[in-house]
Amino acid sequence: MSSPTQAHTSPAPHQEISAEQATRIAAAAADAKMGDDIVALEVTELTSIADFFLVVTGHSSTQVDAIYQSIDAALSQSGREPINIEGRGEGRWILMDYGDLVVHVFIDEARDFYGLERLWGDAPRLALGDDRTP
Numbered sequence: 001m002s003s004p005t006q007a008h009t010s011p012a013p014h015q016e017i018s019a020e021q022a023t024r025i026a027a028a029a030a031d032a033k034m035g036d037d038i039v040a041l042e043v044t045e046l047t048s049i050a051d052f053f054l055v056v057t058g059h060s061s062t063q064v065d066a067i068y069q070s071i072d073a074a075l076s077q078s079g080r081e082p083i084n085i086e087g088r089g090e091g092r093w094i095l096m097d098y099g100d101l102v103v104h105v106f107i108d109e110a111r112d113f114y115g116l117e118r119l120w121g122d123a124p125r126l127a128l129g130d131d132r133t134p
Contacts (some may be wrong), residue, residue, distance in 0.1 A: 017078050019051040019100035020126065026103055027128045029074035030056040033067045035105070039117060040126035051100040053120065057111050061091025067105045068094045 017025070023040050030038050035056040044051045058064035068088065075081075075098065084097040092110045096103040104116060 017080065022075060022078065022080055022098060022101045023052040023054055023126060024128065025074050025078055026054050026071045026101065027056075029070040030054070030067050030105070033058075033063065033070045035063075035067045037111075038128060040128055041117070041120050041123040042126050043120055043123045046120065046123055050097075050102045052102070052126065053116065053123070054101065054103045055111070055116050056103070056105045057108055058105060059108060061107060064091050064094060064105050064107055068096065071096065071103055071105070 027038050027040060035058060037055075037057045039055045041053040041055070042051065043049070043053055056067055058067050065088070068085075072082070072085075080098055082096045082098055084095075086095045086097075087093045092107045093114070094103075094105045096105070104111075106114070
């Protein structure tokens with residue numbers, strides 16, 4: 001006797017989310033791990049590198065890694081995987097490149113030293129809600 005065949009159904013594919021949506025998801029994930037001074041810069045008109053930079057501060061290498069993991073998981077659940085990740089082993093500055101979004105998770109001193117907000121001072125800030133953006 002043979003058993004009946006069951007129809008195989010694939011899970012629904014993820015809908016493509018925009019760079020702005022990805023930025024907001026990443027910011028919320030960073031906030032969930034107590035990321036500090038979360039700033040989203042819209043760099044679309046200033047560079048071809050990405051559409052948005054998200055800059056976040058962690059106060060220890062452990063927190064920087066936790067913020068990275070939270071962002072990675074949240075964006076992965078949204079169908080986004082990074083093209084490249086740099087700096088994970090050091091825990092001072094983790095860069096996550098998603099193509100149209102680049103996430104920078106810094107420890108305090110590294111963020112002050114590199115000054116991305118000063119470097120990209122002409123970039124408009126994306127309002128993230130709460131009190132995270134002026």
